Amino acid sequence: MKLHLSAPSETLIKSDIAITGSKSETNRLLLLQALFPAIKIENLSNSDDAQVMQEGLQISSGTVDIHHAGTAMRFLTAYFASQENKEVTLTGSKRMTERPIKVLVDALRSLGAEISYKKDEGYPPIAIKGKKLTKTQVSLPANISSQYISALLLIAPSLQNGLELELVGKITSVPYIKMTLGLLSQIGVESSFEGNTIRVSPKSEVVASTQVVESDWSSASYFYSIVSLCEVGTEISLSAYHKDSLQGDSVLQEIYTHFGVETTFEGHRIVLKKVGNPKDSSFTFDLANAPDIAQTIAVSCYGLGVACYMTGLHTLKIKETDRLEALKAELTKLGASISVTDKTLTLEASQDFVKDVAIDTYNDHRMAMAFAPLALKTSLYFNDAEVVSKSYPDFWRDMEKLKFQVKTV
Ligand SMILES: O=C(O)C1=C[C@@H](OP(=O)(O)O)[C@@H](O)[C@H](O)C1
Numbered sequence: 001m002k003l004h005l006s007a008p009s010e011t012l013i014k015s016d017i018a019i020t021g022s023k024s025e026t027n028r029l030l031l032l033q034a035l036f037p038a039i040k041i042e043n044l045s046n047s048d049d050a051q052v053m054q055e056g057l058q059i060s061s062g063t064v065d066i067h068h069a070g071t072a073m074r075f076l077t078a079y080f081a082s083q084e085n086k087e088v089t090l091t092g093s094k095r096m097t098e099r100p101i102k103v104l105v106d107a108l109r110s111l112g113a114e115i116s117y118k119k120d121e122g123y124p125p126i127a128i129k130g131k132k133l134t135k136t137q138v139s140l141p142a143n144i145s146s147q148y149i150s151a152l153l154l155i156a157p158s159l160q161n162g163l164e165l166e167l168v169g170k171i172t173s174v175p176y177i178k179m180t181l182g183l184l185s186q187i188g189v190e191s192s193f194e195g196n197t198i199r200v201s202p203k204s205e206v207v208a209s210t211q212v213v214e215s216d217w218s219s220a221s222y223f224y225s226i227v228s229l230c231e232v233g234t235e236i237s238l239s240a241y242h243k244d245s246l247q248g249d250s251v252l253q254e255i256y257t258h259f260g261v262e263t264t265f266e267g268h269r270i271v272l273k274k275v276g277n278p279k280d281s282s283f284t285f286d287l288a289n290a291p292d293i294a295q296t297i298a299v300s301c302y303g304l305g306v307a308c309y310m311t312g313l314h315t316l317k318i319k320e321t322d323r324l325e326a327l328k329a330e331l332t333k334l335g336a337s338i339s340v341t342d343k344t345l346t347l348e349a350s351q352d353f354v355k356d357v358a359i360d361t362y363n364d365h366r367m368a369m370a371f372a373p374l375a376l377k378t379s380l381y382f383n384d385a386e387v388v389s390k391s392y393p394d395f396w397r398d399m400e401k402l403k404f405q406v407k408t409v
């Protein structure tokens, strides 16, 4: 589906949007629910990634296709490896077969798991014969993806003696590890995270509880970007959020103050208000703790005509696409001066927006959604605009609620 997107006729926006549950929290809780059926979940993410996770958890044998969902791939690998009577092949989209899984497979094998590669060593598809995992200690590199660590932590309470993880190297995407431990704590599982060691206690059953998923902060990022590019006075409210979020992307509240966006809580709604212009002409951000909002911020900076230098982007190359190269290609088409390394991005200040560029989305939901706010500066086309469903199926409908003109072409 190709879309044409142009700005609302009025760029002083006042609107309310409801966002569904965090896909990261949802996919963790779905796995925990499979291990501990006393858990009930509310405000589930309606994303494709949560859907494939739910479907995957129903299967006991045969092939599970998790499409583009990184968390589902990694979390289900650990789950099936620890389930004695299940035997599956886990596969996914072409891109998924290029996203590394060796660190997790090695760690699970060292715990006693039986996993083999069906094609390329180190990458999906993988065949898993579930087994009772009896070892209790494992050491793994922590600088490639935190999802490997979260996957092990999620199955840890179901192992007879719990698990001790030794994290080697610089730990990346730390808030996602803390989110996993936070959710374990919410269901009554004890853990500790000191230095490079994480310990999780075993738990044979949990007390029945209803876990209400907080809405997705990564999805909120696109509205932060929109508000930053609108007139002073613009106000968008989003539901439902907490001040004490488990999601690292809630750092948006702080980051967007630099671009004149103020966040206030009204009960469980956040109100994003444009109160002024960017405080500087050049910004530096380290996004090692919040990699999923890098694209949003880069495009906001371009739209605002400010320069930015971003570090901590080493995980971007192995996500839905090589996000650094994709950002470079699409921003360059729009007229930007941008350079990237394998972990940084440098954008020069400029405000020359080429009109009606067709943004390529590279099977990456965040490429589409991150560029959409730029329609406030110049009209754009989006190729394969349906990619948004990976995390936010209602995205284009919500853009229409804000009175953006969304036309299928
Ligand atoms: O655990 C999670 O839910 C996630 C962890 C992050 O991945 P990395 O740890 O690979 O950076 C993030 O990019 C991804 O969207 C979701």
Ligand SMILES: C=C(OP(=O)(O)O)C(=O)O
Pocket: 068, 069, 070, 071, 072, 292, 319, 320, 366, 391
């Ligand atoms: C990187 C992402 O997802 P995943 O790794 O779970 O595919 C994302 O949603 O930005």
